[in-house]
Amino acid sequence: QVHLVQSGAEVKKPGASVRLSCQTFGYSFSDYYIHWVRQAPGQGLEWMGIINPRGDATTYAQKFQGRVTMTSDTSTSTVYMELSSLRGDDTAIYHCARDVRQKLVRGAESWGQGTLVIVSS
Amino acid sequence: DIVLTQSPGTLSLSPGETATLSCRTSQRVSNGYLAWYQHRPGLAPRLLIYGASSRASGIPDKFSGSGSDTDFTLIISRLEPGDSATYYCQQCYSSPLTFGGGTKVEIK
Numbered sequence: 001q002v003h004l005v006q007s008g009a010e011v012k013k014p015g016a017s018v019r020l021s022c023q024t025f026g027y028s029f030s031d032y033y034i035h036w037v038r039q040a041p042g043q044g045l046e047w048m049g050i051i052n053p054r055g056d057a058t059t060y061a062q063k064f065q066g067r068v069t070m071t072s073d074t075s076t077s078t079v080y081m082e083l084s085s086l087r088g089d090d091t092a093i094y095h096c097a098r099d100v101r102q103k104l105v106r107g108a109e110s111w112g113q114g115t116l117v118i119v120s121s
Numbered sequence: 122d123i124v125l126t127q128s129p130g131t132l133s134l135s136p137g138e139t140a141t142l143s144c145r146t147s148q149r150v151s152n153g154y155l156a157w158y159q160h161r162p163g164l165a166p167r168l169l170i171y172g173a174s175s176r177a178s179g180i181p182d183k184f185s186g187s188g189s190d191t192d193f194t195l196i197i198s199r200l201e202p203g204d205s206a207t208y209y210c211q212q213c214y215s216s217p218l219t220f221g222g223g224t225k226v227e228i229k
Contacts, residue, residue, distance in 0.1 A: 045220045061217035100171050105213050107156030111165035
């Protein structure tokens, strides 16, 4: 059964960086893209970027270019998302999610439980 | 960026009724690249529809998607209290993979 398990909540000061993990289970890790999506309090869903675990190819939303880095570790079937220069409006729940289609990008079907990141001085 | 505009913002309906949700895109989106999600507070979003009309695994047939080019629709039939949620569309056609602003469905 497909399962994504994310790391625990983080509290960071403005200007710091945070690195979140997303360990996957139950499928061939290299065959499916992983999305990162966040939701700030009272806001809608915001797509941050995507990684192809086979080869680490990434595409980031322009908004996060220069601040976000997504990587993967095939030995542990884990994807990481690092966000730097944190600001208060980065306070959000961050989700990783596996795409619905093998080797394609068609929608995020299997989601991690989410990681709360609070940015506060 | 492709902008997705969802309407209405809120829909308040009774059990057993049918909800019709609209998603309009600012540029043409190929059918294979439009998805719909259900998001209940405190839970992870749930993929309902991908490819504009294909139901994701385990999604009941009360959820159906249709549309093409710039105009897409999600229909939820036989509404139940458990369908109370915010529904989002997302285009996966070009980066960034933008979401619409959401439609909140309330069951009276």
